[in-house]
Amino acid sequence: MSYLIAIHGLLAMLWVGGMFFAYMILRPAAQPLEAAHRLPLWARTFGRFFPWVWAAVVLLPASGYYLAIARFGGMAALPPYVNIMQALGVIMILLYLHLFFAPYRRLRQGVGSGDLVKAGHALTQIRRLVAINMGLGLITIFVALVGAN
Template identity: 40%
Template sequence: MRSTLLFLHLAGVIVWVGGMFFAHFCLRPVAAEQLPPPQRLPLLAGVLGRFFRIVAVAIALILLSGIGRMLNVGFANAPLHWHIMLSSGLVMTIIFVDIALRHLVRLQAGVAAQDWPAAGAAMNTIRQRVALNLGLGVATVAVACFGVGF
């Protein structure tokens, strides 16, 4: 059971953090260089809508497997770095929910109305929040790798 929980946990992290890296450093910059807003923003709205549905599943896997692992050893007995990872993961989840339920909705509404300035502003906010979450995600992975020393 321990290995299964760890696999589910890591698979969720790979999807979420890896997907943010790809979107932030590969997809969005190339789309911004090559496509005007009437083409770029609908593409990004569609890609992010699909990605965020997958991330929601990944987050559920991460939280359930992480809490499951903590329950196996007892929260009081869990190493400090596990508690740090849980706290960071919860902050990241709150940021993700804000992006998905507020800013993605604004992006999609702007695209539907062909209001490119509004859609672009929403996309810029998404980009900033994803950058923040990506930084937190990388820091959380570092805590996972080096946290045994805490």
């Protein structure tokens, strides 16, 4: 079971760490670029990152619910910190689904058609959603680390 806990934690850190890198490192570094270069860079970056997020979105709940049954005997016996993690995780997944199917789609369309205004508006929406999700993810990891001890 410890290997599954490790995989679960690694998936969470991959997702949250990717958001941290995008928001705190790549965003400021890409800001001086002209929109014609910055927006395609973001579309390509997300295109490479989002398959990993999809893996996390599928495997985190699957591994989490398996662990809830195997470690705690089911959902009724979950300690409060696991319920907090679960609630935050569901919110994060819903925000990601919206981000992927709405603003990210508009970003790709805008970049593909050369409509940099449309792409820029979409990137602004993505930035805000990533900031929220990153904050929720950091809180979730904190809750997991504190609650498990």
